[in-house]
Amino acid sequence: MDKDTVLTRILSSKGIWTLLGGKPPASVINNNEYISPLTSEAQVTDSSSPPSADQAIHKALCGETKTVMLVGAEGSGKTTALEKLVVDWAKGEHLQNFSYVFYFPIREINSLEATLSLESLLQRHHGHIPAESMPLLLQRPEDVLFLFDDLDQYRHSLDPSVHTLCSDPSQAAPVSCLMASLLHGSLLKGAAFVVSAKGCLEFLSGTTVKVLGFLKPQRESYFNGFFTDPTSANKALMHMERTLGFYDFCASPRFCWTVCSIYKRLMEAGRKLPETLSQLYVDILVHLMQALSLNKSSIRELVSALGRMASHCCLDRHTGCTKEEMNAFGFQQFLSSVVDFLKVDGDLEENTCVFSFHSQLMLEFILAMSFFLDKSMCDGVEKMLEKHKGRVEFLDLFLSGLSEPIQRRPMETLLGELNSDQIMNFKFWFKSSTEATLKGCYKDMHCRCFHLLYQAQNKSLVKEIITSSAPMGISYGDLSLQDCVALNYVVTCLGEMKQLNLYNTRNFTEEQAEVLAPTMSMSHNIILSNSSLSTGAVPHVASALSRGVTTNLDLSHTYLGDEKFSVLCAGLRDCKLRELNLLSCNLTSCEDLVSVLTSGTSQLCVLNMMFNQIGDQAFIELCKALHSPHCKLQELWLRRCELTAASMEALSAALCSGKSELRKVDLTQNTVGDSGVETLSKCLQHPLCKLQSLILFDTELTGACCPHLMQALMSEHCSLTELDLSVNDLGQEGALLLCQALSRPGCPLENLGLKRCELTQSVFQELGSVLRSGTSQLKSLNVGINKVGDQGIKHIWDAVAHPSCLLEELDVEMTDLTDACVEDLCAAIRANKTLKSLELRNNSLTDVSVPALVQVMQNSDNMQEMNLKYNDFSEDVFDMLEECDRIRY
Numbered sequence: 001m002d003k004d005t006v007l008t009r010i011l012s013s014k015g016i017w018t019l020l021g022g023k024p025p026a027s028v029i030n031n032n033e034y035i036s037p038l039t040s041e042a043q044v045t046d047s048s049s050p051p052s053a054d055q056a057i058h059k060a061l062c063g064e065t066k067t068v069m070l071v072g073a074e075g076s077g078k079t080t081a082l083e084k085l086v087v088d089w090a091k092g093e094h095l096q097n098f099s100y101v102f103y104f105p106i107r108e109i110n111s112l113e114a115t116l117s118l119e120s121l122l123q124r125h126h127g128h129i130p131a132e133s134m135p136l137l138l139q140r141p142e143d144v145l146f147l148f149d150d151l152d153q154y155r156h157s158l159d160p161s162v163h164t165l166c167s168d169p170s171q172a173a174p175v176s177c178l179m180a181s182l183l184h185g186s187l188l189k190g191a192a193f194v195v196s197a198k199g200c201l202e203f204l205s206g207t208t209v210k211v212l213g214f215l216k217p218q219r220e221s222y223f224n225g226f227f228t229d230p231t232s233a234n235k236a237l238m239h240m241e242r243t244l245g246f247y248d249f250c251a252s253p254r255f256c257w258t259v260c261s262i263y264k265r266l267m268e269a270g271r272k273l274p275e276t277l278s279q280l281y282v283d284i285l286v287h288l289m290q291a292l293s294l295n296k297s298s299i300r301e302l303v304s305a306l307g308r309m310a311s312h313c314c315l316d317r318h319t320g321c322t323k324e325e326m327n328a329f330g331f332q333q334f335l336s337s338v339v340d341f342l343k344v345d346g347d348l349e350e351n352t353c354v355f356s357f358h359s360q361l362m363l364e365f366i367l368a369m370s371f372f373l374d375k376s377m378c379d380g381v382e383k384m385l386e387k388h389k390g391r392v393e394f395l396d397l398f399l400s401g402l403s404e405p406i407q408r409r410p411m412e413t414l415l416g417e418l419n420s421d422q423i424m425n426f427k428f429w430f431k432s433s434t435e436a437t438l439k440g441c442y443k444d445m446h447c448r449c450f451h452l453l454y455q456a457q458n459k460s461l462v463k464e465i466i467t468s469s470a471p472m473g474i475s476y477g478d479l480s481l482q483d484c485v486a487l488n489y490v491v492t493c494l495g496e497m498k499q500l501n502l503y504n505t506r507n508f509t510e511e512q513a514e515v516l517a518p519t520m521s522m523s524h525n526i527i528l529s530n531s532s533l534s535t536g537a538v539p540h541v542a543s544a545l546s547r548g549v550t551t552n553l554d555l556s557h558t559y560l561g562d563e564k565f566s567v568l569c570a571g572l573r574d575c576k577l578r579e580l581n582l583l584s585c586n587l588t589s590c591e592d593l594v595s596v597l598t599s600g601t602s603q604l605c606v607l608n609m610m611f612n613q614i615g616d617q618a619f620i621e622l623c624k625a626l627h628s629p630h631c632k633l634q635e636l637w638l639r640r641c642e643l644t645a646a647s648m649e650a651l652s653a654a655l656c657s658g659k660s661e662l663r664k665v666d667l668t669q670n671t672v673g674d675s676g677v678e679t680l681s682k683c684l685q686h687p688l689c690k691l692q693s694l695i696l697f698d699t700e701l702t703g704a705c706c707p708h709l710m711q712a713l714m715s716e717h718c719s720l721t722e723l724d725l726s727v728n729d730l731g732q733e734g735a736l737l738l739c740q741a742l743s744r745p746g747c748p749l750e751n752l753g754l755k756r757c758e759l760t761q762s763v764f765q766e767l768g769s770v771l772r773s774g775t776s777q778l779k780s781l782n783v784g785i786n787k788v789g790d791q792g793i794k795h796i797w798d799a800v801a802h803p804s805c806l807l808e809e810l811d812v813e814m815t816d817l818t819d820a821c822v823e824d825l826c827a828a829i830r831a832n833k834t835l836k837s838l839e840l841r842n843n844s845l846t847d848v849s850v851p852a853l854v855q856v857m858q859n860s861d862n863m864q865e866m867n868l869k870y871n872d873f874s875e876d877v878f879d880m881l882e883e884c885d886r887i888r889y
Ligand SMILES: Nc1ncnc2c1ncn2[C@@H]1O[C@H](COP(=O)(O)OP(=O)(O)OP(=O)(O)O)[C@@H](O)[C@H]1O
Pocket: 021, 022, 023, 024, 025, 028, 033, 034, 035, 036, 037, 072, 073, 074, 075, 076, 077, 078, 079, 080, 081, 150, 198, 253, 254, 255, 257, 358
């Protein structure tokens, strides 16, 4: 095969440059403007040498694969990549294991007559094969490579079962049969194929190479090559990345070509570059129309004809229209002008010529334009959207953009005003549907509204539509970059957001964080829990916080680690944050926190450090910060932070320093032990200690700590109102000491937790008398999981019935209660005026108790909730329980 002839033929292939179609591939290759588009593997391999489409194809063909499917979106560079393969082969640079390479655009195959032999197909379309080479070629199929471009547009089925596959290269057969026989290996078995298509192909198997097109670095090279002046290249690229870079189609080389071409013209004319996709397409259409020098009414007619064609192509899933169809749409007088708007396959003069849109985007923009132009196109926007539902992606966005005068003005100057009734119709629908959607709680639907508002670029419209009733705090986790841009636009227009909920954002990227930075700084409450923040995202979060109004930040379960947290702290030193949730953030150091808390500008009051392996040493460091007059911390949550008695001295010193504002410390599930409590008890008696709440749940305590606690509670300086000693083996003796302290007149304790403390009936008897004493301030008592049974709890029921008892919440879960207690229980509720909540889970109450319990709840004015879950009820009583909505069962 004569490679020079192949080269000349491919490089001299005709083709025209159009704004929407691009530069012909031959011209791109000839002028050394070819930039390798990337394939999907590019994202997982080392970014310094990502596989380009060419490399991926070469690699696939070097293996066992005989068929490579190059799949990519419209304009992603498939044709250009195939032509480049042919050129490289013909120049002797690549694929030299093939002696014969045949390149067929599928439209050529589509135009072939009904029957043909393989030999004549090759001879006819690649006349540069000398006749004497044909037998050799046929003998050595493994030396042959076929390239079929746009195979998805093949008019016939490639299903092998619908063809009688042939194997004789000299025998004439229907062309569709030849194609199926070649691709399914019955004809020229052993030949290799590279086929291109927009989506996956049915009935073909092989290696799929997905073309991604141009990612950021390729776009940069492309813009630099397009604009000779680097300043303009940079300006254009930055603008595109900022305004459109979040859309997938920006990776399409054809789209880049169109953007560069239109930007260049606008820049040369000293005009503003478009801010939205709608504006970009307005500029494109204006440019194309101006070149035609038509009058206003002809332009309107042409756009309407394009609109009819667009609707037809969209509804019938037609990629191409015949000349006859074009005439029916009203193109007669414009047929010679359409080459600028449409892809024309074949000779304009020929009846076989086929017309199609270069891109779905343009098709949808034309649809939107024609809606506003011509009332007869569709009665009402709702019907229009319904009609094209599932077949369009950007139609509503374009409608929204075009409904705003500023965006459509350049177009109106050219073709006159758009139909005001249609505009009103759209606006009415837009407002009412958006308001309704935003009342719901569906993230995707909210985002669609934000996109529509973004296209409209009308700040007052945003404020009018998004009122305070819209539940904007719903979870917007895992937003796409596009969604981030639209949300950010909306929030920036509103000026503030109560709650930015990004819960469960699996990968908060640097780009997303950068885009959302203004939104973050305008949000009072930010939820990023259960998320994963990339290293690049953290500085953006930090700087958003440092400038912003955020008072609450939830980073729980983000497993940040010390390094990222250190970067975040740069933003925490000078911000309005009052509550910070760092639960399960994989932190081991407190160094940065100390510098935040002592910065003098930190407002942090509540710090949740639960489930971080802090350990004593880091905690001792943190306690030093509590001595600082700048530290405003009031609540410190330290559950499971690997603390021991060794750090309680440092905590106590801070609490007694007179400088600490700390009111609440939760030490749940740390090894505080009796000696730790001894230290803390001393501090509780100190006149400068302001601690009100101490949670010592499951902290390895025994009765030995109780004398110290008793002493503390007896002290007139003790300000504790909450003490939780649950899940510690205090036992009878210890607990009785505590009861003694509780009966001290003036004891300020209001909440007491003694769940699973090995309490006995005697302790309950004492607790009962404390509650009845008239001096106790106890409002909440948790004595669950102490197996004292009906007899033990009877002391509590009796106390609840007593007028001096102030209890509002009582938890007697799993205390072995039976139906026998119900009479006392009901009597207590009836007599009591303060109790609101009663926890009775996991006891042995049965169906017989239900009528009394339901009745007492129905008659009670103060009871808000009774929890009867996990008792021994049968389904028979569910209806009765259902009668009272304050009962949970
Ligand atoms: N690798 C490239 N380097 C520079 N420009 C390119 C490249 N690939 C494509 N282009 C530009 O993009 C335009 C469209 O590319 P091409 O026709 O190859 O895309 P395609 O994926 O085959 O499109 P379609 O899906 O419509 O068949 C070309 O005309 C050219 O201007």
